[in-house]
Amino acid sequence: MVLLDGRGDEPREVLGNKGYGVELMRRHGLPVPPAFCITIGVGARYLTEPGATVDAIWDEVLDGVAWLERETGRTFGRGPRPLLVSVRSGATQSMPGMMDTILDLGVNEAVERSLTAAGAARFARDIRERLDRMYRRIVGGAVPDDPYTQLHAGIRAVFDSWNSPRAVAYRTHYGLDDRGGTAVIVQAMVFGNRGSRSGAGALFSRNPITGADEPFGEWLPGGQGDEVVSGSVDVEPIAALHDEQPDVYDELLGAARLLERLASDVQEIEFTVEDGNLWLLQTRAAERSAQAAIRLALRLRREGLIDDAEALRRVTPAHVENLLLPALQPETRLAAPLLARGLPACPGVATGKAYTDVDEALDAADRGERVILVRDHTRPEDVLGMLAAQGIVTEVGGAASHAAVVSRELGRVAVVGCGRGVAAALSGRQVTVDGAEGEVREGNLTLSAWSENDTPELRELADLARRVCPLRAHAVGAHPRLDDTSDAAVRAAMDAGLSDVVSATPLIVMLTALRLAGRAGG
Numbered sequence: 001m002v003l004l005d006g007r008g009d010e011p012r013e014v015l016g017n018k019g020y021g022v023e024l025m026r027r028h029g030l031p032v033p034p035a036f037c038i039t040i041g042v043g044a045r046y047l048t049e050p051g052a053t054v055d056a057i058w059d060e061v062l063d064g065v066a067w068l069e070r071e072t073g074r075t076f077g078r079g080p081r082p083l084l085v086s087v088r089s090g091a092t093q094s095m096p097g098m099m100d101t102i103l104d105l106g107v108n109e110a111v112e113r114s115l116t117a118a119g120a121a122r123f124a125r126d127i128r129e130r131l132d133r134m135y136r137r138i139v140g141g142a143v144p145d146d147p148y149t150q151l152h153a154g155i156r157a158v159f160d161s162w163n164s165p166r167a168v169a170y171r172t173h174y175g176l177d178d179r180g181g182t183a184v185i186v187q188a189m190v191f192g193n194r195g196s197r198s199g200a201g202a203l204f205s206r207n208p209i210t211g212a213d214e215p216f217g218e219w220l221p222g223g224q225g226d227e228v229v230s231g232s233v234d235v236e237p238i239a240a241l242h243d244e245q246p247d248v249y250d251e252l253l254g255a256a257r258l259l260e261r262l263a264s265d266v267q268e269i270e271f272t273v274e275d276g277n278l279w280l281l282q283t284r285a286a287e288r289s290a291q292a293a294i295r296l297a298l299r300l301r302r303e304g305l306i307d308d309a310e311a312l313r314r315v316t317p318a319h320v321e322n323l324l325l326p327a328l329q330p331e332t333r334l335a336a337p338l339l340a341r342g343l344p345a346c347p348g349v350a351t352g353k354a355y356t357d358v359d360e361a362l363d364a365a366d367r368g369e370r371v372i373l374v375r376d377h378t379r380p381e382d383v384l385g386m387l388a389a390q391g392i393v394t395e396v397g398g399a400a401s402h403a404a405v406v407s408r409e410l411g412r413v414a415v416v417g418c419g420r421g422v423a424a425a426l427s428g429r430q431v432t433v434d435g436a437e438g439e440v441r442e443g444n445l446t447l448s449a450w451s452e453n454d455t456p457e458l459r460e461l462a463d464l465a466r467r468v469c470p471l472r473a474h475a476v477g478a479h480p481r482l483d484d485t486s487d488a489a490v491r492a493a494m495d496a497g498l499s500d501v502v503s504a505t506p507l508i509v510m511l512t513a514l515r516l517a518g519r520a521g522g
Helices: 012-027 040-046 050-072 109-117 121-138 147-163 165-174 225-230 239-244 246-263 290-302 308-313 317-323 330-335 358-366 380-388 402-410 422-426 456-468 487-495 506-521
Strands: 002-004 035-038 085-090 101-105 183-188 199-204 216-221 267-274 277-285 338-341 343-346 349-355 371-375 391-394 413-416 430-434 439-442 472-474 500-502
Touching: 002 012, 012 035, 012 040, 012 085, 012 183, 012 246, 012 277, 035 050, 040 050, 040 147, 040 183, 050 147, 050 183, 085 147, 101 121, 101 147, 101 225, 109 121, 121 147, 147 165, 147 183, 165 380, 199 225, 199 246, 216 225, 216 239, 225 267, 225 402, 239 246, 246 267, 246 277, 290 308, 290 317, 290 456, 308 456, 308 506, 317 506, 338 422, 343 402, 349 358, 349 391, 358 371, 358 380, 371 380, 371 422, 380 402, 391 402, 391 422, 391 430, 402 413, 413 430, 456 472, 456 506, 472 506, 487 506
Parallel strands: 349 371, 371 391, 391 413, 472 500
Antiparallel strands: 002 035, 035 183, 085 101, 085 183, 199 216, 199 267, 267 277, 338 439, 343 413, 349 430, 430 439
């Protein structure tokens, strides 16, 4: 167990992505609720000896809770100033929405009575009901009255979620190791549902959809963070926080700029405002669309935050392939009936039949159909359906919702927050989803193909790659032609001693060559 007090230097491989971010923020004096980390190593042992592992660390967990009590001046699960905690997963590599989180642990009848006596009856009832719903869904059964029993079960449930079907499917899709396990972060709760000057939100230091150099995010007055990231409720744009609490907004943006410089990357920050006070809960590299990945790599390079090699490393062949997918021309788009409009969450165009049931969508995909998954909001267990779909549409939720974040990670076209009733209206229809315009139009519309030369950003990246790539690729020229961009074909060209080739997709060839050369060098 490691106290996240800002004084340590443990790496991400020990603390996990979430714990590492908490420690980084505390080290630099940002407002972060105190927390401790049950490390990745413990999570790996838990996979083979779950009961014995938690029993072995339990005294350390109790020491950690005592430290949280001293840091906050509160007492866990009792007293007139009760301490409540969240228990969150924290793998080394971010797996957004794939594992479980439990909030408000420590609430019981005595805590509710204490808060009610202090004049916070509505708040007390709200947090107890929230814990009851979350505990029954994730742990199972009724919430025990003893706060330490709650905590013990909560820690085990979060460890267990490493092997949930959605987490396994996610790791399988990305070829990630199943043996690593997750860290668990136990953190003092702060409350966005506390009063009129409270709320929760998510901020991206730059736009993760378009790559524009502007803050982007969402704000939910009176809510807790799980509501924002689940996409189960409608949220307000981050500008609403500026209008309501400008000082808090300015403090948040200042923290985002600092964290972006420290990480040399665009950050996604989860935050809570409690009675006008800002608290940062998490920071991590933002999931981004293919378009944003390319634009941001070039912009961060121009700003001196990353060098040439890092800019090229941050753009993958899959990003380029995604950007070159056939696009919808304006005259074609506008001629088709508009069926729904929402927030553009991941650019691109996808056509197919709309399915509202995940199992039916999976069956259709198995038959070779192109599938558009339409949901009120996506849930973590929907990830198999999202993997099978070409596009995602939701009725509610915003840019930081589960549907939006996971769609960007998976490279799926997505439009979210289209309004209640959209799922029923679209079900069974052939539709085209435009993730750049935030529209769903009727029919399977005709698309037009692009080339690398049509996009200024791709031309700039290709010029950069030719300076450092062991295999330079060109659109034309008196060089051997390489039509296959697979790893095997690119490696064979490099092994044959070729320095220049001609390809229809030069940048994809060079990015593949750079990745293969880096792997060989490592």
